[in-house]
Amino acid sequence: MDWTAILLTVKLAALTTLLLAIVGLPLAYWLATTRRRWRAVVDAAVAVPLLLPPTVLGFYFLMSTGPNTAVGRLYGRLFDGTLPFSFAGILLASVVYNLPFAVRPFASGFAAVDHRLIEAARCLGASGPRTFLTVVLPLSWPAVLAGLVLAFAHTVGEFGVVLMVGGNIPGVTRTIALAIYDDVQALDYASANAASALLVVFAAAVLGVTYSLQRRPLPL
Amino acid sequence: MTLLDVDFEFRYPPSRDSGGASHESASVACRWQDPIGEPRVTVFLGASGSGKTTVLRCLAGLERPQRGHVRFGDHVWFDAERRVHLPPDRRDVGGLFQEYALFPHLTVARNVAFGARRLTRAAVAARVGELLDTFRLRGLEERRPRQLSGGQQQRVALARAVFRRPKLLLLDEPLSAVDRPTGDELREELRSLIRALAIPAYIVSHDRADALTLADRTVLIDGGRIIQSGTTEEVFDHPASAAAARLVGIDTILLGRIAAVEDGLARVVVAGREVRAQAPAAAGHEVALCIRAEDVALARHDVSDSSVMNRWRATVVTEAMEGPFVRVGLDCGFRLAALVTRDAWRRLGLKAGDEAWAIVKAATIRAMPRN
Numbered sequence: 001m002d003w004t005a006i007l008l009t010v011k012l013a014a015l016t017t018l019l020l021a022i023v024g025l026p027l028a029y030w031l032a033t034t035r036r037r038w039r040a041v042v043d044a045a046v047a048v049p050l051l052l053p054p055t056v057l058g059f060y061f062l063m064s065t066g067p068n069t070a071v072g073r074l075y076g077r078l079f080d081g082t083l084p085f086s087f088a089g090i091l092l093a094s095v096v097y098n099l100p101f102a103v104r105p106f107a108s109g110f111a112a113v114d115h116r117l118i119e120a121a122r123c124l125g126a127s128g129p130r131t132f133l134t135v136v137l138p139l140s141w142p143a144v145l146a147g148l149v150l151a152f153a154h155t156v157g158e159f160g161v162v163l164m165v166g167g168n169i170p171g172v173t174r175t176i177a178l179a180i181y182d183d184v185q186a187l188d189y190a191s192a193n194a195a196s197a198l199l200v201v202f203a204a205a206v207l208g209v210t211y212s213l214q215r216r217p218l219p220l
Numbered sequence: 221m222t223l224l225d226v227d228f229e230f231r232y233p234p235s236r237d238s239g240g241a242s243h244e245s246a247s248v249a250c251r252w253q254d255p256i257g258e259p260r261v262t263v264f265l266g267a268s269g270s271g272k273t274t275v276l277r278c279l280a281g282l283e284r285p286q287r288g289h290v291r292f293g294d295h296v297w298f299d300a301e302r303r304v305h306l307p308p309d310r311r312d313v314g315g316l317f318q319e320y321a322l323f324p325h326l327t328v329a330r331n332v333a334f335g336a337r338r339l340t341r342a343a344v345a346a347r348v349g350e351l352l353d354t355f356r357l358r359g360l361e362e363r364r365p366r367q368l369s370g371g372q373q374q375r376v377a378l379a380r381a382v383f384r385r386p387k388l389l390l391l392d393e394p395l396s397a398v399d400r401p402t403g404d405e406l407r408e409e410l411r412s413l414i415r416a417l418a419i420p421a422y423i424v425s426h427d428r429a430d431a432l433t434l435a436d437r438t439v440l441i442d443g444g445r446i447i448q449s450g451t452t453e454e455v456f457d458h459p460a461s462a463a464a465a466r467l468v469g470i471d472t473i474l475l476g477r478i479a480a481v482e483d484g485l486a487r488v489v490v491a492g493r494e495v496r497a498q499a500p501a502a503a504g505h506e507v508a509l510c511i512r513a514e515d516v517a518l519a520r521h522d523v524s525d526s527s528v529m530n531r532w533r534a535t536v537v538t539e540a541m542e543g544p545f546v547r548v549g550l551d552c553g554f555r556l557a558a559l560v561t562r563d564a565w566r567r568l569g570l571k572a573g574d575e576a577w578a579i580v581k582a583a584t585i586r587a588m589p590r591n
Contacts, residue, residue, distance in 0.1 A: 035233075116321040122308040123280050123315035125335040125384055134334075138325045 001194045004171050005179035012087070012162075012175060013155040016094040020102040020151050023095065025144070028106030029132055033118070047104070049097045058164025061093045083165075090166040090173050097161045102151040109143020110136055146210050153206045157199060222256040224388070228288030228298065230278055245444035248274045252439070252449065256293070256387065259418040263431040263452075265467055266424075266441035273392060275441065276424045280315060280390050281308040292387065314386035314419075319397040320377040322365035328352075328376050329361040335384040351379040355413070370398045374406055378413055389414070389421040395430065407433055428469050432456065440467050461588060462508035471513035471557040475590065478503050485529075486587060491553035496529040497585035506590040513547060515584035516558035518568060519577045529582040532556070536574045539565070550578050 031043055049057055065071045065083040075083055083089035113136050121131040137144065159177040166173025168182070176195055183192035229249040248271035254262070266272035277283040279290065281297065284305050290298040297306050308315075314335075323331050329348055336344045352358050355375040365373060374394070381389060394410060395403040411434055414421055423434060431438045431452055438456070439449040442463045448455055459465040462473050476490040478501060486499035488507055497509055522531055534556065538549035546565040550556040556578055560568075570576055 114321070116317055116319070117323060119282055119308070120315060120317050120321040121323075121334070122282070123313060123317075123390070124380060125309045125337060127309050128307070135323060135325075 002179040009175040016155045017152045024102040032107045032110035054160025058161040093165040098151045102147040105147035109140035222293035224254040225291040227251040228285035230285040248444040263435035271444035272441045312387040314381035316391040355379040391423040465510040470510040472511040474509040496582040497587040501589040510586040513557040513559035517579040530580040534578045
């Protein structure tokens with residue numbers, strides 16, 4: 001088995017999940033609570049990766065982040081490097097691609113919190129962020145956890161986006177899913193089998209844990 | 221003297237799938253000033269959909285009106301022109317909400333201390349202890365809200381609302397969550413607690429019992445507008461309009477035109493019947509006549525030799541027990557409600573479909589000119 005690829009995959013999934021927590025939680029809270037017209041547009045934009053083939057998303061990501069694009073130039077000035085065919089590139093693409101898998105569970109969890117509790121918190125002197133941390137999160141954590149787990153698991157199994165954006169550079173952008181593909185191409189079925197079995201066990205474990213958490217009430 | 225100066229207009233957004241309550245008017249506009257020095261209790265009384273809750277939400281900062289201002293002493297809470305709109309947490313208010321909205325994931329003690337800011341642990345503990353004593357919650361500190369009775373929940377909600385010593389208490393339908401007997405009990409308790417707190421309070425309610433028992437002052441809201449305000453006695457004894465009369469619980473309101481005025485007494489024709497009442501205007505004016513059910517007497521036969529001016533032949537339509545009384549619905553050409561004792565009702569031996577006479581003294585009918 002390609003342990004370098006496995007480690008790289010875990011690193012990618014962990015960082016993607018972390019970034020999704022930072023970006024996705026506030027975004028989901030905004031989606032769940034705002035009454036602005038913009039909501040529907042943003043909601044739809046977040047959901048787009050659910051419908052697009054990963055290769056399409058990867059293709060446009062590649063086109064819009066190359067060294068001659070505005071994003072590419074800005075990135076080059078800030079970090080001295082390029083996004084395509086780098087770890088940072090697949091990380092960013094992963095975050096975009098996985099946005100709906102994290103944000104949608106988050107948002108539905110937040111929307112299920114009785115809005116009267118949120119208003120009560122505000123009227124009792126809690127600011128917006130404080131209300132989020134002390135009332136909303138504690139009451140919606142199973143949904144938040146589900147979103148994070150789904151995003152992590154989904155990143156682990158990602159293929160098209162990583163291939164398009166990252167190429168297939170061992171130790172840099174070659175994730176386990178790409179390694180399996182390479183193994184099969186090289187007719188190394190034993191290695192492909194081992195890695196695939198690992199992913200199956202992983203997926204089953206993740207779903208089992210997530211589902212049981214959904215049914216459990218708050219750990220009081 | 222600190223003054224609460226309110227003058228705003230809130231327009232409801234064009235109804236989308238907001239899922240909120242339906243409103244009978246497109247906007248809520250109100251204007252009043254209150255000295256805040258003394259701990260007065262004001263009840264906003266209105267039917268559901270009248271906009272009373274919106275008034276409270278605008279005061280709290282949960283809604284943003286399109287026009288006007290809300291000033292609390294020197295503090296500007298809201299000013300449409302200056303684009304000032306403080307969020308609820310920056311207004312000096314404490315809130316008690318429909319069904320109490322206690323935090324289900326926090327213990328009683330943590331619910332009470334929810335508003336704590338920039339306080340040492342010891343200071344928080346001291347304040348919580350003080351409030352647990354005031355609100356008789358000792359021993360319940362570690363319970364969760366769902367393990368409490370309705371009365372205990374109300375006390376936790378109130379203790380939580382006053383933790384920060386707010387300058388204003390806002391209560392939204394405080395007793396709507398419980399059944400009637402429990403509500404009566406909790407209302408008594410709420411009254412003594414609010415009195416003890418000595419914080420000015422604004423209470424929104426659809427239940428006139430709340431106004432009668434809790435309020436120093438009653439504000440009537442209808443169609444998004446304040447239609448009358450004054451001391452509770454004043455408002456209940458002298459409703460200024462038909463809508464106000466309906467809100468304060470006048471049972472029958474008849475609309476008619478004054479046919480003639482004789483010796484200060486008006487003859488009003490309603491559905492072909494003549495009604496006599498003190499004349500509020502000259503002949504030809506439209507009037508609303510308010511008749512309380514308890515002022516209507518019943519008889520089996522006409523009592524033409526009495527002093528009573530209004531005697532109408534009627535048919536009994538409905539009867540309903542109401543404590544020691546029976547509420548009788550009558551058809552006299554117009555609908556009329558009468559409240560008689562059970563004993564009297566038994567002696568009369570009337571039932572639905574029977575003929576009877578409704579008797580009302582002219583002096584008990586309140587006639588109001590209609591605009």
